[in-house]
Amino acid sequence: MIRFSFLKSGDRQRSQQRPSGAEEPLQNRSLRGQIMANSGQKVVLITGCSSGIGLRIAVTLARDEKKRYHVIATMRDLKKKDKLVEAAGDAYGKTLMLLPLDVCSDESVRQCIDNVKDRHIDILINNAGVGLLGPLESISIEEMKRVFETNFFGVVRMIKEVMPDMKKRRSGHIVVMSSVMGLQGVVFNDVYTASKFAMEGFCESMAVQLMKFNIRLSMIEPGPVHTEFETKMMEDVAKMEYPGADADTVRYFKDVYLPSSIDIFEAMGQTPEDIANCTKKVIESNSPRFRNLTNSLYTPIVALKYADETGGLSVNTFYNLLFNFGPLMHITMSILKCLTCSCLRRRTISPN
Numbered sequence: 001m002i003r004f005s006f007l008k009s010g011d012r013q014r015s016q017q018r019p020s021g022a023e024e025p026l027q028n029r030s031l032r033g034q035i036m037a038n039s040g041q042k043v044v045l046i047t048g049c050s051s052g053i054g055l056r057i058a059v060t061l062a063r064d065e066k067k068r069y070h071v072i073a074t075m076r077d078l079k080k081k082d083k084l085v086e087a088a089g090d091a092y093g094k095t096l097m098l099l100p101l102d103v104c105s106d107e108s109v110r111q112c113i114d115n116v117k118d119r120h121i122d123i124l125i126n127n128a129g130v131g132l133l134g135p136l137e138s139i140s141i142e143e144m145k146r147v148f149e150t151n152f153f154g155v156v157r158m159i160k161e162v163m164p165d166m167k168k169r170r171s172g173h174i175v176v177m178s179s180v181m182g183l184q185g186v187v188f189n190d191v192y193t194a195s196k197f198a199m200e201g202f203c204e205s206m207a208v209q210l211m212k213f214n215i216r217l218s219m220i221e222p223g224p225v226h227t228e229f230e231t232k233m234m235e236d237v238a239k240m241e242y243p244g245a246d247a248d249t250v251r252y253f254k255d256v257y258l259p260s261s262i263d264i265f266e267a268m269g270q271t272p273e274d275i276a277n278c279t280k281k282v283i284e285s286n287s288p289r290f291r292n293l294t295n296s297l298y299t300p301i302v303a304l305k306y307a308d309e310t311g312g313l314s315v316n317t318f319y320n321l322l323f324n325f326g327p328l329m330h331i332t333m334s335i336l337k338c339l340t341c342s343c344l345r346r347r348t349i350s351p352n
């Protein structure tokens with residue numbers, strides 16, 4: 001049995017005040033981490049479970065028919081737990097518990113992992129992330145640092161905290177939610193893309209060392225997914241005035257890029273359930289792949305990069321797609337669908 005003992009001093013007092021024999025509400029115990037994993041269950045810790053992909057992965061694993069997972073769903077603000085708790089249903093308090101965790105804080109990360117019994121985590125899923133979109137001239141260096149602090153250093157912080165125990169045990173699986181934007185640059189997503197590229201480079205390097213300790217490392221690389229991520233970004237974009245950017249750049253961003261981006265989301269978007277199913281497949285595989293594209297429509301785009309090491313093919317293709325064929329985006333999408341023949345599809349991880 002693996003026991004979690006996350007008990008704050010205030011909670012300790014409250015539990016002492018309870019009349020003896022009175023059953024503490026299950027909900028409180030789940031929040032404090034007192035729920036125990038059964039032997040044989042894998043302990044999975046997931047970051048960023050208040051919404052979107054993280055929430056869905058937590059629920060999918062906690063509701064596993066064979067109850068193979070004990071899920072520690074974390075979020076930086078537990079006041080946002082209601083959506084997750086509702087989606088988890090009766091798994092909450094049984095195979096799913098909650099802990100607070102801000103991936104940008106050393107202290108929060110340490111405290112969270114310290115409160116897991118023996119710091120024993122079998123599978124770490126680094127999902128928390130933030131987006132950033134718009135002309136570079138109008139984005140402050142502080143905003144850019146926030147993206148790196150979450151998307152890159154957040155993952156590094158988590159791995160540093162969890163890896164030593166996995167090394168000792170000579171077992172573990174680290175999963176990182178990357179993106180196709182970790183493989184291919186996308187105009188006006190410059191800094192977000194850079195943060196995912198940084199993580200891909202970090203993981204590619206770490207994977208070799210970790211293999212020696214029998215620790216697996218896998219990246220999930222979704223294309224567009226319909227979550228609050230997209231909504232939050234579009235809301236931010238609508239509010240922005242783009243100070244510092246010239247009129248032409250703002251026009252390309254608003255009138256050319258944004259409509260194309262909306263088209264792409266409509267034509268290619270997956271659901272958080274799709275990504276959760278792909279992630280479950282990856283952690284259940286006997287020989288999980290290092291890279292896992294979830295959307296076969298992206299394989300030709302990624303292939304362009306490897307087909308021409310000078311980079312010309314991908315830069316020119318993206319230029320043409322955006323500025324010359326933008327109004328024909330729907331046709332372009334259909335061509336892409338034809339291009340994704342079955343041999344390319346086999347290279348992706350299918351949600352079905």
Ligand SMILES: NC(=O)c1ccc[n+]([C@@H]2O[C@H](COP(=O)([O-])OP(=O)(O)OC[C@H]3O[C@@H](n4cnc5c(N)ncnc54)[C@H](OP(=O)(O)O)[C@@H]3O)[C@@H](O)[C@H]2O)c1
Pocket residue numbers: 047048049050051052053054075076077080101102103104127128129130150154177178179180221222223224225226227228229230232
């Ligand atoms: N949606 C897409 O199109 C797409 C495509 C490819 C990859 N991804 C990646 O998928 C991951 C999840 O994104 P999503 O689409 O599910 O977006 P989402 O719904 O916005 O979820 C992001 C989650 O990360 C959390 N988070 C942000 N900063 C955090 C921090 N400092 N500490 C802990 N948690 C933090 C958010 O918590 P709060 O509620 O507290 O903000 C939220 O729970 C991200 O890494 C993203 O880069 C998304």
